[in-house]
Every structure is written in C-alpha cells, then in structure tokens.
Amino acid sequence: MNKRSATESKSKIINAAIKVFSENGYKGTSMRMIASTASISVGGLYLYFANKEDLYLTLIKEAYDELTRKVTNARNEAGSSSEALSLFISHYINTARKNRELILIQGREHKFAFGMDIKRKFFRDQKNIIEGIIQQGITSGEFSGCNVKETSKIIFCVLRGFILSLIVEPDALFSPEECSNLILNGLLKGKQK
Amino acid sequence: MNKRSATESKSKIINAAIKVFSENGYKGTSMRMIASTASISVGGLYLYFANKEDLYLTLIKEAYDELTRKVTNARNEAGSSSEALSLFISHYINTARKNRELILIQGREHKFAFGMDIKRKFFRDQKNIIEGIIQQGITSGEFSGCNVKETSKIIFCVLRGFILSLIVEPDALFSPEECSNLILNGLLKGKQK
DNA sequence: TCTGTAGCTGAACGTTTGTTCATGTGAACT
DNA sequence: AGTTCACATGAACAAACGTTCAGCTACAGA
Numbered sequence: 001m002n003k004r005s006a007t008e009s010k011s012k013i014i015n016a017a018i019k020v021f022s023e024n025g026y027k028g029t030s031m032r033m034i035a036s037t038a039s040i041s042v043g044g045l046y047l048y049f050a051n052k053e054d055l056y057l058t059l060i061k062e063a064y065d066e067l068t069r070k071v072t073n074a075r076n077e078a079g080s081s082s083e084a085l086s087l088f089i090s091h092y093i094n095t096a097r098k099n100r101e102l103i104l105i106q107g108r109e110h111k112f113a114f115g116m117d118i119k120r121k122f123f124r125d126q127k128n129i130i131e132g133i134i135q136q137g138i139t140s141g142e143f144s145g146c147n148v149k150e151t152s153k154i155i156f157c158v159l160r161g162f163i164l165s166l167i168v169e170p171d172a173l174f175s176p177e178e179c180s181n182l183i184l185n186g187l188l189k190g191k192q193k
Numbered sequence: 194m195n196k197r198s199a200t201e202s203k204s205k206i207i208n209a210a211i212k213v214f215s216e217n218g219y220k221g222t223s224m225r226m227i228a229s230t231a232s233i234s235v236g237g238l239y240l241y242f243a244n245k246e247d248l249y250l251t252l253i254k255e256a257y258d259e260l261t262r263k264v265t266n267a268r269n270e271a272g273s274s275s276e277a278l279s280l281f282i283s284h285y286i287n288t289a290r291k292n293r294e295l296i297l298i299q300g301r302e303h304k305f306a307f308g309m310d311i312k313r314k315f316f317r318d319q320k321n322i323i324e325g326i327i328q329q330g331i332t333s334g335e336f337s338g339c340n341v342k343e344t345s346k347i348i349f350c351v352l353r354g355f356i357l358s359l360i361v362e363p364d365a366l367f368s369p370e371e372c373s374n375l376i377l378n379g380l381l382k383g384k385q386k
Numbered sequence: 387t388c389t390g391t392a393g394c395t396g397a398a399c400g401t402t403t404g405t406t407c408a409t410g411t412g413a414a415c416t
Numbered sequence: 417a418g419t420t421c422a423c424a425t426g427a428a429c430a431a432a433c434g435t436t437c438a439g440c441t442a443c444a445g446a
Contacts, residue, residue, distance in 0.1 A: 006423070027220030031404060041425045043406080052404065123362055146375075153367040154351060154375055161354030169316055174346040182339075182347055185378070199393070224434060234395045236436080245434065 010048045012038045017055055026056060064122045066095075072129065081137030082184050085155075088133065089183075090176035092126075092159050097173075127156050155183060203241045205231045210248055219249055257315045259288075265322065274330030275377050278348075281326065282376075283369035285319075285352050290366075320349050348376060 016038035020029045031052060035042045049055040073091070078084035130152040137143035158179065165173055209231035213222050224245055228235045242248040266284070271277035323345040330336035351372060358366055 009423080025218070025220060027218060030402075032402090042404090043426065044424055046405070047423070120362070147371060150367050150371040151375060154372050157354030157358060157367065158347060158351045159354065160357050161350030161352065164353050164357045165350060169313070174343050174350065178340060178343040179347050182344060183375070202393080223432075225432090235434090236396065237394055239435070240393070 006048075009038075009040060009044065013040065013045060013048055013055070014059065017059055021056065021059065068122060068125060072125075081133055081140060081142045082180075084133045085130075085137070085184065086176070086180040088129065089155075089159070089180050093162055093176045093179070096159075096163055123156075126159075127152055130155055158183070199241075202231075202233060202237065206233065206238060206241060206248070207252065210252055214249065214252065219245075261315060261318060265318075274326055274333060274335045275373075277326045278323075278330070278377065279369070279373040281322065282348075282352070282373050286355055286369045286372070289352075289356055316349075319352075320345055323348055351376070 013034065017029075017034050020033050020037050024033070031042055031045055034055075035045055038045075045055070049058065078087050131148055134143060134146075134148050134152055138145055138148070162173065206227065210222075210227050213226050213230050217226070224238055225235055227248070228238055231238075238248070242251065271280050324341055327336060327339075327341050327345055331338055331341070355366065
C-alpha cells in the first residue's frame with residue numbers, strides 16, 4: 001500500500017464533493033472547485049470518477065440508500081400503529097437532520113431527469129411504508145376510516161416539506177413529537193391527549 | 194408606437210425565461226437559450242434587462258407577489274377559524290397549482306443567498322397568517338390548546354411539501370379538502386366528521 | 387421620398403467550463 | 417541502487433458561457 005493512499009484520496013474527494021455540490025448545486029460546481037477543496041489536482045479526480053456526472057450520482061445514491069435503510073427499520077420496532085407512525089416520522093426527521101449536507105444536494109439539482117430513477121424509487125418505498133401503517137391501523141380499529149392513499153400523500157408531504165425547510169429555512173423546523181401529535185389526533189378514532 | 198413593439202418583445206422574453214429557467218435552473222439556463230426560445234437575438238435581451246440576474250429576479254419577484262396577493266385574501270372571506278384555515282389551504286394549493294411554472298423556478302436555484310430576501314419575507318408572511326388563524330381559533334374555543342408556533346410550522350411544511358411535490362413528483366399531489374380534514378380533526382376540540 | 391430613431395442583430399471578446407494526457411513522484415519490491 | 421507502477425500533476429484544448437457594440441432594419445413624422 002502506498003503512503004499516497006487511493007482510498008484516502010477517494011474519500012477526500014467525496015467529502016469535498018458533498019460540501020461543494022451542497023453549496024453550489026450541480027451546474028454551479030466546477031471540477032476545479034472540488035479539486036481544490038479536496039487539496040488534489042483536477043486530473044486526480046478522473047482517477048477515481050469517470051466524469052462529473054459519475055461523481056455526483058455516486059453521492060446521491062449513497063445518501064438515499066442510507067436514509068432508506070434507517071427508516072425502514074422503524075416499521076419493525078413498534079407495537080401499535082400509532083407508535084409505528086410516530087417512529088417512522090421521528091426516524092425520518094432525525095436522519096434527515098443528521099444527513100443534512102447530503103440531502104442539501106438534491107435541493108440544487110441541475111435537471112429534472114437527472115438521477116430521477118433513484119429518487120422515484122425512494123419516494124415510492126416511503127409512501128408504501130406509510131400506507132401500510134395506516135391500512136393496518138384502520139384494520140385493527142385504531143384509526144378512523146379514511147382515504148389511505150390521500151392521507152399518506154399528505155403525511156409524506158409534511159416530511160418532504162421538512163426536507164425543503166432543511167434546505168431553505170432551517171428555523172422552520174419542528175419536532176417529531178409535535179408532528180406525530182397533530183397527525184395522530186386526526187387519525188385516532190377517540191380523541192386523546 | 195412601433196410595429197416592432199418593445200412591450201411585446203419584453204413579454205415574449207419574460208415568457209421564454211419562465212419556461213427555460215423552470216426547465217433548466219439558473220446556471221443551467223444560458224442567455225442564448227432564452228433568446229432563441231423568445232425568437233429574439235441575444236443582444237436584444239440586454240435592451241430590456243441589465244443582465245441575467247436582473248431578468249431572473251424580475252421573474253421570481255412577480256411570482257411571489259402574485260401568490261401572496263391571492264392567499265392573503267383568504268383570511269377575510271371566512272366566518273369560523275376552521276373555515277379560515279381550510280380556505281387558506283385551498284387557496285394556497287390551487288394558486289400554487291395554477292402558477293406551477295413560475296414556482297418551478299425556485300426549485301432550481303443556483304445559490305442559497307440568491308433572491309433569498311424575497312423568499313424569507315414571503316415565508317414569514319405566510320406563517321404569520323397561519324399563526325393568526327390558529328391563535329384566534331384557540332381564543333374562541335374552536336381549537337384545542339396547542340403550541341401555536343410549532344403547529345403552524347407543521348402546517349406550513351405540508352404546503353411547502355406540496356410545492357416540492359409540484360416540482361419533483363406531480364402524482365404525489367393531494368386535494369385541499371383531504372388536507373384540511375386531516376389537520377382540522379387534529380385541531381378541533383370535539384371530534385367530528 | 388427622405389430622415390430620425392427605436393428596435394434589433396450577431397460576430398467578437400474575455401472567461402470559465404469539462405476533460406485529456408504527457409510528465410513527474412515516491413513507496414515498495416528485487 | 418535500480419526498477420516498477422500506482423498515484424498525482426497542471427498546462428492545454430475545444431466548447432460554452434455572459435456581455436458588448438458597431439451596424440442594420442423598419443417604422444413615424446416631415
């Protein structure tokens with residue numbers, strides 16, 4: 001193994017790319033900016049990534065995989081449906097907060113279609129999980145009957161709005177508990193508090 | 194007045210700019226793209242706008258003003274607080290839908306700070322309106338006591354998520370009625386349906 | 387018909403972009 | 417000490433960028 005380590009250089013590049021892409025978006029980021037942030041030469045970038053697009057896609061792919069992995073676990077940890085939903089929401093919000101830098105990238109996209117297949121899959125997965133939780137809650141009599149698809153869209157939009165706030169207006173962020181509380185009291189058959 | 198009308202050319206440019214900026218973002222849009230979409234020469238753009246930034250800011254300023262104008266009206270039209278909130282939500286969602294192209298632009302921003310003062314003012318205004326409605330509902334005994342600031346943040350995030358959906362995933366959109374229903378049943382003291 | 391001028395053009399300029407490649411460097415082997 | 421080769425460099429290239437400006441066109445009023 002060389003002292004000038006390849007893996008070390010690659011991770012230096014990845015970290016620099018996250019930072020620079022997050023701050024300037026795809027089009028707003030030049031390979032030279034990434035190179036200088038990583039303290040490496042322009043040409044050096046091309047030793048590890050085929051081109052700018054390859055480097056970018058590597059980043060957002062990893063970001064989504066991580067978020068998905070953590071959030072899907074929430075489902076198995078809960079007893080009741082309300083607890084499942086609350087856990088889902090708090091997992092989602094907390095991981096989003098923690099991975100803020102990675103998520104910032106998606107707010108600065110250069111084209112609609114770019115990496116869209118990765119995102120669509122992610123969105124579909126998330127919405128399916130929410131739908132599953134609501135459906136089960138209705139079946140078990142815990143939630144009042146409602147339009148499952150429509151309701152899960154709304155819940156998903158709250159979370160999506162949270163993500164957008166993360167990007168544009170950090171002081172608009174709310175707590176997971178308050179969020180679950182508002183949503184659940186609209187879902188639960190018997191009013192409680 | 195010349196047959197080669199200045200006002201007509203200017204509006205041709207604005208329409209073209211909305212279209213091209215929406216599809217490609219700020220950095221992704223070149224003055225040549227706007228010019229050719231507007232069927233005008235590159236140089237012609239600079240007869241009406243000082244530079245690229247000036248042209249862009251003109252667009253988003255108008256977009257926000259329009260949305261604000263329409264939404265603020267909702268407040269005066271309602272009798273009860275629940276009706277006020279429902280009206281606010283449906284006005285917001287419907288105007289957002291109608292002005293989709295204009296709003297798309299904000300999803301493709303090139304830098305955080307760019308035009309951010311305009312946006313922040315808009316966000317503050319919107320949240321104040323929601324807070325006002327909730328506060329009034331609590332005072333009148335229509336809504337159950339809750340953390341006003343936190344709750345209005347969540348409601349605002351639903352709408353913000355709706356906007357983001359408008360950009361990235363049009364089939365994730367929900368109806369204003371269903372949204373009001375979910376939120377209100379969490380707010381109303383007595384459960385109803 | 388001629389003239390003044392508002393409206394418009396597109397070649398040209400200086401930068402910056404993504405990418406390439408001939409060249410250099412240094413740790414790990416014999 | 418010599419050889420090797422993974423790792424690294426940055427000048428160079430073509431393409432695209434925002435912006436300028438000398439010159440054109442077409443209309444209004446004389």
